[in-house]
Amino acid sequence: MSRIAKTKAASTTAIRAFVLAAGLVAATILAMPPVAYGASRIKDIADYEGVRDNLLVGYGLVVGLAGTGDDLTNAPFTKESLVAMLERLGVNIREQGGTIATVKPKNVAAVMVTATLPAFSRQGTRLDVSVAAMGDAKSLEGGTLLVTPLVGADGEIYAVAQGGLAGVGFTASGGGAGGGGTTSVRKGIPTTGKIANGAIIERELPFEMAHLESVKLSLRNPDFTTANRTAQAVNAFLGSTVARPTDPSTVQIVVPPDYRGNVVGLLTDIEQLKVEPDQVAKIVIDDATGTIVMGENVRISTVAVAQGQLTVRITETPQVSQPSPFSTTGTTTVVDRTDIEVDEGQGKKLMVVPHGVTLQDLVTGLNALGISPRDLIAILQTIKAAGAIQADIEVM
Template sequence: MLARTSHFPSRAVVHHKPARSVTLPAKPYSKVKLFAACLLGLALATQALAQVRIKDIADVEGVRDNQLVGYGLVVGLNGTGDRLRNAIFTRQSLVGMLERLGVNTRDNEARLETRNIAAVMVTTNLPAFARPGSRIDVSVSALGDAQNLQGGVLIVTPLLGADGEVYAVAQGAVATGAIAARGAGASVSRGVPTSGRISSGAIVERAIPFQLAGRDRVRLALRNPDFTTARRIAAAINARVRADVAVASDPRTVTVALGGRDAMGFITDIEQLRVEPDQPARVVIEEASGTIVMGANVRVSTVAIAQGNLTIRITETPQVSQPGPLSNGETVVTPRTQIEIDDQRERRVGVLPGSVTLQELVRGLNSLGVGPRDLITILQTIKAAGALQAELELR
């Protein structure tokens, strides 16, 4: 009976409940594996977030926009156009336009007093591979003393390239998106009413020839030149095709040999590859606005910082001393001056340890209670002391 009793439970555990006999001993170990998997997933996610597509940091050489410019007239303004007495070019353009339409106004040119017309410059960018008949947006900007282009219509304006050839023709209603109102004693404005935009306002008349088919190689131009980033791009392309087809020839250019491949399909595959761009240690300071931008690789050697401003405040409170009634005294103004000196002696010396991160650098400088203007001076002084291990760029 004892043997049977000891035998039956073992069979019940092994054959009838195999999941419980396997799962229970492994439960503590599963928590460890789950925690390790979470850490690995977090590390991979962080690395993936730092990577960007090649198409977001590089351009294909030759695939670019071309700038176009033209001179035209905007008509239909409600008395907010150019004064023809002041804007001579507007008057001459108006007379020339009317002559082309069969109206002779040269004999009475001096009597033209309309303020419903304005001379403008029309600018746009011709996209790569734009074909004749396609439409592009244009920007319109006043040349003379026009006050508002709202409600105006741009007359047919040829748009020229750098070679002097006409590549597009613009025409249409101008939309400024600005508000301007003026009364006898006050005026209000929002935005810039003397510049506007015409959506799909130009028709492409001529295409700029550029062919990708039949090329044996293409060049990728980095928007932010860097040796490390260019080499990483070349390595990612070579790993994708499993051949040495990409070479980083300089910090801005990566040359890729097509080797008989379809240019469109190969470039599409290359653009989707992800790399991690490298950033130089750089601090950019815009002194006009007090803006400071620091890169992630900025480091500071061990340095002690003390910052304080001497403030002297002088307050004048003159008092008037008047004589008593029916007396022969004089009214005298007695000056009273109060001088306050704030040397900020409560400010203490702060020490930044060596090789601090960007976050620690900002936290340490903020602990000194300094503003952006003082922070600019501190960074310049740290750079002069040789403790700022980064490039300092002033704009």
């Protein structure tokens, strides 16, 4: 075979291989479910079972306060804790017979210390802690937290906290102008504070993920449709039926053979897949602030809406009547002037909302009535009572 024939044969083989690879890629893309415009990553709508934080809490003492600590008469637990701490350090302040000597320091405060232990935290790493006063301390500014064990819900010690407090608020006050009162200024909360990297982890939570045979996804907003779409996206990506929804909030995934011993790699690939979460038709109302949030699936049946109320406004405008200049008769008097206005809501109109309008149409139509958010709350509740709104209304 000539060199030219060999070159043509090699080129033909390369073209066929390229076309075959392109066909396989296209088939894979077509097999995957379409991604909607409003899709979210799985890592943003679900958590992995076993991958969670744990809460820690502890009781300790803050010292070094500038006379703003607990009053030991009103906070006996602070006094007992102070005595116990001094005894552990070899300082005995008890008198004969075991009676505690009179101690009245004003620079000590009993506090509760809280922290969050992240998943897979290792021994020796540090945590941020929050500190809050328990007694009648005025401020924790400038205080230092002494060694405080932090325990979990099982009563075991998982971390130890200590350090100087930061981020403590302050208060300042003084006499008002003319001695007619006091003026005070407060920034933040003076009885709380934080210690950055103030705790050291002493115990790890045992959890081995690498050799799991199956993992579970827990949806943050349980929904049958979202769970099914998540399973479909995972199956399409892996090319086999390994994921199935077990309930509205859980999707169970069997680890494929290619990912055995590499569950972290599996979860890394899965959490980047995009799924369009489904939403229920719901209207959430905060009556205290007049806030209304409506989902896009809210629909309204044909209904007529009118809003108006009788308003009576009375305005008092007193006027001063004086006699003419240099007049020897007449006195200066105050004459009442009363203005009464009655608004029967005649400017309000009756609006017909057609069947199956969208959220945008509903908002546009109700805004045409010129009503306030609080009036809108009453209208939505009335429409719901009439059975003309296909959505749940939740009042906070």
